Amino acid sequence: MKPVLAALTNEFERTSGYKLAIRYDPSIVVKSRIEGGASADVVIVQRPVANELARQGKINQRSMVTLARSGLAVGVRQGMTKPDISNVEAFKQTLLAAQSVSYPNAEMGYGSGILFRKIIDRLGITEQIDAKAKLQKRPFSEVPPEEQADLVVAQPTQILMAPAFELVGMIPDDLQDYSAFTWTAGVTSIAQEPAAAAALVKFLSSSKAALVMKKMSMEPAAF
Numbered sequence: 056m057k058p059v060l061a062a063l064t065n066e067f068e069r070t071s072g073y074k075l076a077i078r079y080d081p082s083i084v085v086k087s088r089i090e091g092g093a094s095a096d097v098v099i100v101q102r103p104v105a106n107e108l109a110r111q112g113k114i115n116q117r118s119m120v121t122l123a124r125s126g127l128a129v130g131v132r133q134g135m136t137k138p139d140i141s142n143v144e145a146f147k148q149t150l151l152a153a154q155s156v157s158y159p160n161a162e163m164g165y166g167s168g169i170l171f172r173k174i175i176d177r178l179g180i181t182e183q184i185d186a187k188a189k190l191q192k193r194p195f196s197e198v199p200p201e202e203q204a205d206l207v208v209a210q211p212t213q214i215l216m217a218p219a220f221e222l223v224g225m226i227p228d229d230l231q232d233y234s235a236f237t238w239t240a241g242v243t244s245i246a247q248e249p250a251a252a253a254a255l256v257k258f259l260s261s262s263k264a265a266l267v268m269k270k271m272s273m274e275p276a277a278f
Contacts, residue, residue: 056099056122056238057194058212062267067258073251079194083164089113095243096252099259101166105239118242118253120260123268123275125238126231127167127174129223130207130214137223138206146226147178153187155204160190166235171208174230210236211272222272238273 057079064075080088082100089098089108098105098114102121109116129140129149138149150156159168168191175181191198195209196216207220214222225231240259242252258264265275 056212058196058216058271059123059264059268059273060099062271063259063264066263067255071251071254071258073248073254075255081164082166089243094245094247096246096248097240097255098243099238099240101235102237102239103235105241109241112244114241114243116241118256120240120256121276122238122240122259123265123273124233125210125212125236125273126233127170127208127226127236128211128214128272129226130209130217130220131223132203132205133219133221135205137221140223140226143178143227143229146230147180149206150175150178151180151183153204153206155187155189156184156206156208157189157191157195157198157202157204158208159195160192163192165191167209170232170235174226177230215271225272 060077068074082104085098085100086104086108089095090111090113098108099122105114105119108114109119131137138152139145140149158171159165161168161172175184189202189204191209195207195213200219203219207214211222211225214220240256242249242256246252260276268275
């Protein structure tokens with residue numbers, strides 16, 4: 056959601072009169088911080104995490120709104136031939152053929168990395184990928200050149216924001232876990248600015264915000 060919010064913040068602040076202060080972390084870190092009593096007005100996380108926080112009373116369940124869903128995508132360096140990822144076997148062969156593969160570090164709590172580890176385990180190619188992997192320790196669009204690879208697996212929004220890379224497409228549906236990447240916004244039970252929080256959730260679930268999400272290869276709930 057980081058590039059989405061970056062694209063929408065000015066419009067929200069201009070039309071609402073509110074100012075946003077945003078902190079970005081993997082959902083598992085956000086969950087831990089909220090459970091620990093961290094102050095926030097709005098939380099934007101994957102639906103399973105939002106549901107758990109609502110169950111704990113940390114998020115007002117009636118305020119929860121599904122914004123969009125995303126999934127894992129593949130990117131390559133600009134100018135490279137786009138590989139075939141049209142089905143599971145083609146995607147497997149593309150991974151094996153790549154000189155180097157970059158994906159989010161699962162141990163840091165990145166959901167994309169956790170899912171990708173499950174996928175390569177399922178495909179039986181974990182050892183081969185580990186031998187040439189470059190783990191992303193931050194959002195891919197912020198990864199320095201020396202940590203990049205020829206083929207990247209990440210959220211499509213991150214690939215689109217990396218000037219040196221181009222989006223190939225989404226990995227096959229049979230390997231996706233869309234429920235893990237269904238982004239949800241909710242007002243916290245300790246919101247200091249509940250009116251501003253409600254205004255932000257309403258704005259992010261509008262058709263105007265949906266257009267921005269669509270351009271970033273997400274599937275907005277507003278459409």
